[in-house]
Amino acid sequence: MERDRTRIGVIGLGNMGSAHAGYLARGEVPGAVLAAVADCAEARLGWAREQLGEGVRTYGSAQELFDSGEVDAVLIATPHYAHPDEAQAAFRAGLHVLIEKPAGVYTKQVRQMNEAAAASGLVFAIMYNQRMNPLYRKMRELIADGELGELRRINWIITDWYRSQSYYDSGGWRATWAGEGGGVLMNQSPHNLDLFQWITGLMPSRIRAFCGFGKHRSIEVENDVTAYAEYENGATGVFIASTCDAPGTNRLEISGERGKLVAEDGKLTFWRLRESEPEFNRTYQGGFGAPEAWRIDIPLAAGDPQHHRAVTRGWVDAIRTGAPLAAPGEEGIRGLELCNAMLLSAWTDGWVELPVDEERYVKALQERIAASSSRKDPEAAGVPLEGKGTP
Incomplete structure (x- = not known):
């Protein structure tokens, strides 16, 4: 795996997670490489092996991916309730985090996630692509x-x-x-x-x-x-x-x-x-x-029509250069x-x-x-x- 690029793992391969994994695998985010994916459904992991390339590792759970040492950052695209707990587990593993919307289901849960993000010193963003x-x-x-x-x-x-x-x-x-x-x-x-x-x-x-x-x-x-x-x-x-x-x-x-x-x-x-x-x-x-x-x-100025990709690109830039985030994860609350x-x-x-x-x-x-x-x-x-x- 190339270490001069930020190694990204995608958690959850539903509609949105698959789309994120796709543009990352195609190299559409400068400075980033798709290194691994995780999903609890073997059928989705099979899809990943067929569609994302031989260099992308597959894992049956988020924690396995967190513990693998194969990634520097994770994009979480799992069901709503899981976002805060998975983000906190990623922070504990020393990983930067981008979560899909919504931040969670209730603010108490999300506030705890925000506190963990602040304590980690890692880059935390949310997929507010609009x-x-x-x-x-x-x-x-x-x-x-x-x-x-x-x-x-x-x-x-x-x-x-x-x-x-x-x-x-x-x-x-x-x-x-x-x-x-x-x-x-x-x-x-x-x-x-x-x-x-x-x-x-x-x-x-x-x-x-x-x-x-x-x-x-x-x-x-x-x-x-x-x-x-x-x-x-x-x-x-x-x-x-x-x-x-x-x-x-x-x-x-x-x-x-x-x-x-x-x-x-x-x-x-x-x-x-x-x-x-x-x-x-x-x-x-x-x-x-x-x-x-x-x-x-x-x-109106022209913008990247792929708004999701633009958020991911901004997150990677923040990780690599300290650039400001358009959608800091803490603002999801x-x-x-x-x-x-x-x-x-x-x-x-x-x-x-x-x-x-x-x-x-x-x-x-x-x-x-x-x-x-x-x-x-x-x-x-x-x-x-x-x-x-x-x-």
Whole structure:
């Protein structure tokens, strides 16, 4: 194995893990080489031996790979519950870590992972590949530069996550509390929940959410969500997500004192006020009227269309040169906290203050895991019933 390149191991060879292993094996990440993979299914290891090349070692468990001495860093793409425990085991083995989203299922578990990462001194990243999207990067840049002034409203309707019943029926772990720990918030929308706070730089002070559990589908988790958020500065936000709307919508609108940004259909529009709303309101004497607004179609920089590969490349650069990470692993807890707050609000039919009461959330989740349909078939769930450990 070449020691002048960072040796990567991929843990989990499902859809995403196989894709990561593929571009690494093809040499598409400079400075990195795929050295090993691990999966508990022999069929997936057989696929790896056929598709990834003779130089890639295969292991039947994550711990075997951690102990092998064959890798410098690992990319973890296993079921949600396993991410924190496997990351901590990797840190103990002296390995850098990149985890797939979500960071975990509940913030208490992820907070422990973050503490282990900080103590290790190793490079820790999360696969928030949408942070590499030029559209969202430009929105964040404009807001950070003060182009909107103080933010007032954040609205995201993200209902183009359509999933049929056959999708949910394709695996016993899917759409179950024991298998995935949630539905649209935990599986489809982690990127959106991350961007909801990353683009603006704001976390809500409290959330009130309404969730449909198994709405129009035979599943036990949430697949239709409407959440209302309040912020310390008086701003408000609405987050709507669904897997049963057809056709769906993906529209993000952020308003401030100096106008609004609208992201839709891959385009970014800035409605810029010639005069800020507070100044107009203070001086205008004409009764009916509104500040003059200019429509500006914001040009977007070209980016790597393979956003996942771009995150991996940034992680490898951070390992090799100390370059800053676009998605530090410790930041995975923020979007997850929004998810936990929304679910807890729906379960308790009330407001939830942030930070979330972690013990209360874990207790409520464990009650649902105890009744989860995937408990009837632990192997189908893919994780231990208590939601801990390394599968």
